[in-house]
Amino acid sequence: MADSQGAGAEKTAPTSKAEMKPDAKATKNIKPPNPMWKYMGLGENFRPRLPSRNWMIFLSITGTFTAAVIYDKREKKRAQRKWCKLVEHIAKEPLGRQEMPRKLTVFLESPPSDGLRTAQEHFKEYVKPILVASGLDWEFIQGRKEGDVRAELAEKIRNYRTPPEQRTEESVVDEVRRRSGIKEFEGVGGDIVIGRHTWKEYVRGLHEGWLGPLTEPPKLSDEKTTEDTNSTETQTPPITENALGTASHSATEEDGSSPSDQAPPPTEPEPKPDEKPAKPPQPAPFITTSQYQSAATPSNLPSEIGPSTPISFPHILGFLNTPRRLYRFLNRRVLADQIGRETAAIILATYRPYYTTSTAQPATSFSSDETEVSPQSKDQDNAQVAEQQTALFEEEKEWHKSTRVRVEGESERTWLEPIVLDPRIASRMRRFELTAEDEARARSIVVPEEEIEGWIKGGLRSLGRMGLEAVGLGRKDKESRTEDEEVME
Amino acid sequence: MFSHLVSHCFDSCVDDFTTKSLIQRETGCVSRCVKKFMAGSERISQRFQEGQAQMMAQPPPGR
Numbered sequence: 001m002a003d004s005q006g007a008g009a010e011k012t013a014p015t016s017k018a019e020m021k022p023d024a025k026a027t028k029n030i031k032p033p034n035p036m037w038k039y040m041g042l043g044e045n046f047r048p049r050l051p052s053r054n055w056m057i058f059l060s061i062t063g064t065f066t067a068a069v070i071y072d073k074r075e076k077k078r079a080q081r082k083w084c085k086l087v088e089h090i091a092k093e094p095l096g097r098q099e100m101p102r103k104l105t106v107f108l109e110s111p112p113s114d115g116l117r118t119a120q121e122h123f124k125e126y127v128k129p130i131l132v133a134s135g136l137d138w139e140f141i142q143g144r145k146e147g148d149v150r151a152e153l154a155e156k157i158r159n160y161r162t163p164p165e166q167r168t169e170e171s172v173v174d175e176v177r178r179r180s181g182i183k184e185f186e187g188v189g190g191d192i193v194i195g196r197h198t199w200k201e202y203v204r205g206l207h208e209g210w211l212g213p214l215t216e217p218p219k220l221s222d223e224k225t226t227e228d229t230n231s232t233e234t235q236t237p238p239i240t241e242n243a244l245g246t247a248s249h250s251a252t253e254e255d256g257s258s259p260s261d262q263a264p265p266p267t268e269p270e271p272k273p274d275e276k277p278a279k280p281p282q283p284a285p286f287i288t289t290s291q292y293q294s295a296a297t298p299s300n301l302p303s304e305i306g307p308s309t310p311i312s313f314p315h316i317l318g319f320l321n322t323p324r325r326l327y328r329f330l331n332r333r334v335l336a337d338q339i340g341r342e343t344a345a346i347i348l349a350t351y352r353p354y355y356t357t358s359t360a361q362p363a364t365s366f367s368s369d370e371t372e373v374s375p376q377s378k379d380q381d382n383a384q385v386a387e388q389q390t391a392l393f394e395e396e397k398e399w400h401k402s403t404r405v406r407v408e409g410e411s412e413r414t415w416l417e418p419i420v421l422d423p424r425i426a427s428r429m430r431r432f433e434l435t436a437e438d439e440a441r442a443r444s445i446v447v448p449e450e451e452i453e454g455w456i457k458g459g460l461r462s463l464g465r466m467g468l469e470a471v472g473l474g475r476k477d478k479e480s481r482t483e484d485e486e487v488m489e
Numbered sequence: 490m491f492s493h494l495v496s497h498c499f500d501s502c503v504d505d506f507t508t509k510s511l512i513q514r515e516t517g518c519v520s521r522c523v524k525k526f527m528a529g530s531e532r533i534s535q536r537f538q539e540g541q542a543q544m545m546a547q548p549p550p551g552r
Contacts (some may be wrong), residue, residue, distance in 0.1 A: 097528055175542070182535065 068330050074452045075333035080126075081447045083340030084133035086438065087347045091135030098182050101137050104190040104346065105306075107153075109143035109198040111315045112403035112415065116144050122313050123194055126339040134347045138192075146415055149198055150205035151282045157209025161298055189306050190346045190432065195313035196395040197415050203388055204285070204414050206305065207425050211295035212287035284411050289420040297424055307351040307430040309342050310391040316398045344442070345432040352433050354426065355387040386426055389419040490530070498522035 037043060050056065095101055108123060110116040120142075131138060141156075143149040193202045287295060314335065316325060328335075345351075403415060434442075453461070468474060502518035503511065511519070 097531055180535065180538075 070454075072330050072333050073454075076336045077452045078447045079333055079337040080129050080340055081451050082442060082445045083130050083337075083344045085445050085447070086344050086442050087130060087134040090347060091133065098180075100182060100185050101135075102185045102187060102189065104131070104136060104138040104192055105141060106138050107141050107149055107191065107193040107198050107202055109149045109195065109201065110145065111195060111197060111313065111399075112146075113400040114315065114317065116142060118315065119194055119198075119313065122315075126336055127192065127194070127311060127343050130340055130343040130347065136347060143198075143201070145282075146197075146413065147201065147282050147411065150201040150208065150285065150414055153202060153205030154209040154212065154286065155283075157206070158212075158214050161209070161300060162214055188304075188349055188351070190349070191306050191308035192311060192343070192346060193308055194311045195315070196310070196392040197399075198313075199310040199388075199391055200417075200419055201414050202308070202310075203419050203421070204289075204417075206429075207289075207292060207420075207422055208285050208287055210298055210301055210305075210425055211292055211422060212285070216283065217286060288412075289417065292420065292422040295422075301424070301428070303428060304430050305425065305428045307346075307349070307432050309346055309432045311339055311342055312392050312395065314395065314398070317400055341434060341442075342432065344438070345434040348434065348438060350433060350435050350438070351430040354429050354431050356384050357387065357390075386419075386421055387431070388421060388426060388429065494523065494526050497526065 037046075051059065106123060106127070108116065108119045110119060141149055141152050143152065191202070193199045312335070314328060316328075399415075406413065406416070450458070450461070465475070498519050502522055503515050505512055505515065
């Protein structure tokens with residue numbers, strides 16, 4: 001149009017409006033903006049700005065912390081899913097109708113100056129998901145105070161050692177199973193020991209069970225008379241072994257409680273006339289560490305004592321330790337990966353003997369220096385240090401100082417004594433470890449985002465998916481029933 | 490128990506009603522379902538029996 005060829009003409013604007021009011025529109029050739037923007041505060045004077053300084057401080061602090069927590073949560077889930085995927089194939093293996101599945105034993109004990117529940121939650125959070133994914137069965141040996149796990153484990157081993165005819169407490173469940181012809185699992189079991197304190201008791205209980213006498217040795221010391229009646233009630237088999245030297249420390253704790261989920265029934269305490277609660281007291285160790293060497297080797301000592309793994313259980317108390325605990329809370333993915341690796345090794349049942357390390361080179365054979373290792377055996381300057389002694393050593397520094405307080409005349413403090421090994425037992429202990437190819441397979445596992453995301457992102461994802469399906473661009477890969485599983489016989 | 494088995498396997502396996510006879514996928518599914526159900530209930534009853542025997546021998550500390 002000839003009208004619109006003005007000086008300040010923009011590009012072509014052959015609209016009817018330009019024709020009607022050429023002069024007025026020549027200068028303002030754009031439409032006025034929607035007045036709504038002005039009412040919302042985004043009018044002509046709008047300029048994007050950052051929040052104020054105080055808001056910036058607040059948002060950066062909370063944002064950083066939230067991001068750290070969320071990142072750690074996701075990575076922890078990713079690590080656990082990775083190990084779960086590694087062992088999933090075990091859950092799909094068929095089991096004959098008269099066979100029992102493999103059963104692992106989990107040793108839990110309350111950490112020093114804390115409750116059993118912390119240990120249980122640690123197990124539930126780090127170990128249990130992978131056990132669940134693998135479909136294996138497990139049972140607990142739990143302890144509330146120092147010495148419970150040791151006593152229970154030693155009792156179990158002693159029961160196993162006594163010939164079947166002389167066992168007074170045959171497990172009813174085992175009887176029923178034998179009668180129906182149900183076979184127990186034939187492969188290796190597995191001991192999962194959580195925490196250094198539990199590990200110390202485990203090793204001590206192992207030695208006590210295998211090297212100690214089958215009956216309680218008579219006590220020499222002049223303790224309270226109630227103890228003698230207590231001690232006789234814990235062991236009732238008629239056989240008597242040669243009584244070894246009696247233990248000098250032998251106080252049985254009065255307020256004992258040793259909960260267990262074991263099938264064999266616990267010993268019933270005889271009704272006491274005094275104020276003693278109706279809980280069985282914890283028997284003192286049947287053999288001291290110094291008597292290991294002189295103890296006779298039992299005839300049915302197996303060549304490999306059930307493979308075991310100590311699982312780290314970092315546990316620290318104290319208000320002033322809050323920064324350290326916060327650091328650990330923000331790095332739980334590392335712990336989850338480590339524990340996941342060890343649990344996967346337990347499930348895949350690949351094991352090796354425990355190492356003995358010297359300063360120069362690690363050796364796999366034990367020497368007879370083992371039992372003479374001084375109490376400072378934990379530092380690596382000594383010649384022969386066993387892996388069992390140094391396992392999880394750093395946890396011991398974190399124990400509360402009240403645990404190290406020694407009271408007069410109390411029984412042996414397993415937690416405070418160094419780990420003493422007998423070469424016969426120690427050489428037969430085995431430890432689970434992943435093979436290199438399993439490690440390689442684990443490294444190659446990719447965990448998709450769907451398994452890691454939380455419920456917010458997951459909800460959005462399913463919303464989007466539903467929308468796509470409604471529109472018609474549905475998912476191309478619907479799960480199809482594959483015929484790869486064999487028909488059961 | 491039989492009715493449980495029937496309803497469970499029918500609900501899980503038979504979903505194609507374009508024809509009134511069972512198609513091959515469904516027959517395979519049903520036979521597997523029956524076998525699994527029987528094996529599962531057998532195992533559960535074994536554990537129950539053991540639990541019963543144990544409870545007979547050593548009654549739990551009841552309150």
